[in-house]
Amino acid sequence: SGSSVSGNTAVNFGGGIWAIYSSLTVSGGSSVSGNTAGGGGGIGVGQAQVMVSGGSSVSGNTAFSGGGIYAHADSSVMVSGGSSVSGNTAGFGGGISALYYSDVTVSGSSVSGNTANDDGGGIWAVYSPVTVSGATLTSNSASSGGAIYGDGASPVSVFESCVVGNSDTAMSVMSWKSDKVEDNWWGHVSGPSGAGPGSGDSVSGGDFDPWAVTPFAWCPNTPPVADANGPYYVQFETDIVLDGSATFDLEGDADYLWSVTGGELDDPTLVSPTYTAPYELGIYTATLVVTDSFGSTHTATAEIEVYDPFVYSPWTGPGVRTDGVCQILMWWDTANVLLDTDADGVDEWSLRGAARFYDYDSDRGREISVTSQVGFDGDAGESVVLEHQWRTESWLQYVGLVRLDDVSLVVTERDGRAGDDKGTFAVSPEELIECGETVHMTLTIPVDPLGLRGRPSTDDTEGLVSVDVTITAVPMTYYPRR
Structure with a gap:
C-alpha cells in the first residue's frame, strides 16, 4: 500500500512481483x-x-x-477503485493476459495506452472470462482486439464503459458462450463500427445493442477536427455555399461558428452557410471554429477568391495613334483549368469565342465581328498555352478609336462520358481602344456538369475555366485587297 515497485527484471514471470498460490493486494x-x-x-x-x-x-x-499483469491457471485479476493499467507493452496482452481458467474483472478503472504486437492490446484472454463495468478502455493497440481479445472459450462482458480510440478490431470477441458488450460508449453516437452499424470503435460480434448515445462522465474527450473545405471561387456580389460537412466529432454534438474577412454569411452557426461575396475583388479567408460539448475546439480556414469575370490589366503603353488604316488582332494566350467537373484526369476541352468591335465615329457607325475556335487538353490546376490568333478585316480611314462592345465564350469539356459539360459567358464592356494600344483580359467561365441529356453523374461538380486574352489595334500601312 502506498508503495512503488520499479525497474526490476525477471527471466520468467513477474518482473516487479510474482505471486503463486497466494493473494496479492496493490492499493493506496x-x-x-x-x-x-x-x-x-x-x-x-x-x-x-x-x-x-x-x-x-x-x-x-x-x-x-x-505487459502489465499476467494471470496463469486458475488465477484472478481485479482492477478497481480508480486504478489504471496503462502504457504497458507485450507480444500478447499489452495490459493484461489471462490464461487457462483465470478471470479478469475491471471496475471503475482504466486500461489505456497499452500495446500488443499480436493480440489483445488492453486485455488478452484464453479460456478465461472477462468482465468490465464502469471502466475506460482507450487508446490500446494490437493486431486484433485493440481493447480486448477473447478466444472462443473466453466469454466477454463489458457494460457501461468507454471503448474509444482503440485499434481495429477494438473488441474481438468470439466465444461460443454469451458475449455481452452492451450499454457502452463507443466514441460516437452512432454506436460501434465493424459488426456494428456506427462509426465508433469496432466490434467483431457479440450483443452490442443497445449502446450509449452520450459519453459517460468518466469518458475521455476526443477533440473535434474542423474542415472548412475550399478553396472557393465566387463572382463578386454573388452567393456560394461554404461546406463544413467534413468536420469530424466523435461525440457528434459539435457547435459551428464561421467567420469571413470580407463578404457576409446568412447564418455563421450552420454547418454549410451561404456566403455573399463583396463587390471588392481579392482573396478572403473563411474561418471555421468547431466546439464540442466538452469545450474543446479546433479551427480550420479556407481561401475564398472573389473574381470579376471580365478583368482588365493596365494599358501597356500609349502606342502609336494614326488616322490611317488600323487592324484588330485578337488571340487566346492561356487557358487555366481552375476547377474540373470530374476527377478522372486530363480532359479534352473546346473553346469557342466571338467578339464585336465598333468603329468609334458617329458618322460611320461600322462594326466588325470575329469568331474563333480552339481545343486543348488539361486537368484541374493546369495552365495550357494556346497562342491561337485571328484578325479582323481592316478599316480604311480609321478614326483612331474602336470600342469593344461584346465578348461571348462557350467552353465545352469532352470528358469521355456520354454528353458534354458546358459553360457559356457573355459581357458587354464597351471599352475604348486606341489604335496602337494593347489590352490584356482574363475571362472566367463557370462550366456546368450537363452530362447525358442534362443529367450529370452524381460525381460531377461545377467546373471553372479562365482564359487570358490579348487585343491589339495595329496601325497598317496599306489596305489589303479583298
Whole structure:
C-alpha cells in the first residue's frame, strides 16, 4: 500500500512481483512501473489472486505476455477503485493476459495506452472470462482486439464503459458462450463500427445493442477536427455555399461558428452557410471554429477568391495613334483549368469565342465581328498555352478609336462520358481602344456538369475555366485587297 515497485527484471514471470498460490493486494496509490519479464512485466500470478485498487497504477512494464499483469491457471485479476493499467507493452496482452481458467474483472478503472504486437492490446484472454463495468478502455493497440481479445472459450462482458480510440478490431470477441458488450460508449453516437452499424470503435460480434448515445462522465474527450473545405471561387456580389460537412466529432454534438474577412454569411452557426461575396475583388479567408460539448475546439480556414469575370490589366503603353488604316488582332494566350467537373484526369476541352468591335465615329457607325475556335487538353490546376490568333478585316480611314462592345465564350469539356459539360459567358464592356494600344483580359467561365441529356453523374461538380486574352489595334500601312 502506498508503495512503488520499479525497474526490476525477471527471466520468467513477474518482473516487479510474482505471486503463486497466494493473494496479492496493490492499493493506496501504489505504483508498479518499468519492470520486465517473460510473463507479467509488472505483476505475475499463478493459481493466485491479485487486486489492484485505491487509485494504484501498473504502467510502463514490458513482457512477452501480459505487459502489465499476467494471470496463469486458475488465477484472478481485479482492477478497481480508480486504478489504471496503462502504457504497458507485450507480444500478447499489452495490459493484461489471462490464461487457462483465470478471470479478469475491471471496475471503475482504466486500461489505456497499452500495446500488443499480436493480440489483445488492453486485455488478452484464453479460456478465461472477462468482465468490465464502469471502466475506460482507450487508446490500446494490437493486431486484433485493440481493447480486448477473447478466444472462443473466453466469454466477454463489458457494460457501461468507454471503448474509444482503440485499434481495429477494438473488441474481438468470439466465444461460443454469451458475449455481452452492451450499454457502452463507443466514441460516437452512432454506436460501434465493424459488426456494428456506427462509426465508433469496432466490434467483431457479440450483443452490442443497445449502446450509449452520450459519453459517460468518466469518458475521455476526443477533440473535434474542423474542415472548412475550399478553396472557393465566387463572382463578386454573388452567393456560394461554404461546406463544413467534413468536420469530424466523435461525440457528434459539435457547435459551428464561421467567420469571413470580407463578404457576409446568412447564418455563421450552420454547418454549410451561404456566403455573399463583396463587390471588392481579392482573396478572403473563411474561418471555421468547431466546439464540442466538452469545450474543446479546433479551427480550420479556407481561401475564398472573389473574381470579376471580365478583368482588365493596365494599358501597356500609349502606342502609336494614326488616322490611317488600323487592324484588330485578337488571340487566346492561356487557358487555366481552375476547377474540373470530374476527377478522372486530363480532359479534352473546346473553346469557342466571338467578339464585336465598333468603329468609334458617329458618322460611320461600322462594326466588325470575329469568331474563333480552339481545343486543348488539361486537368484541374493546369495552365495550357494556346497562342491561337485571328484578325479582323481592316478599316480604311480609321478614326483612331474602336470600342469593344461584346465578348461571348462557350467552353465545352469532352470528358469521355456520354454528353458534354458546358459553360457559356457573355459581357458587354464597351471599352475604348486606341489604335496602337494593347489590352490584356482574363475571362472566367463557370462550366456546368450537363452530362447525358442534362443529367450529370452524381460525381460531377461545377467546373471553372479562365482564359487570358490579348487585343491589339495595329496601325497598317496599306489596305489589303479583298
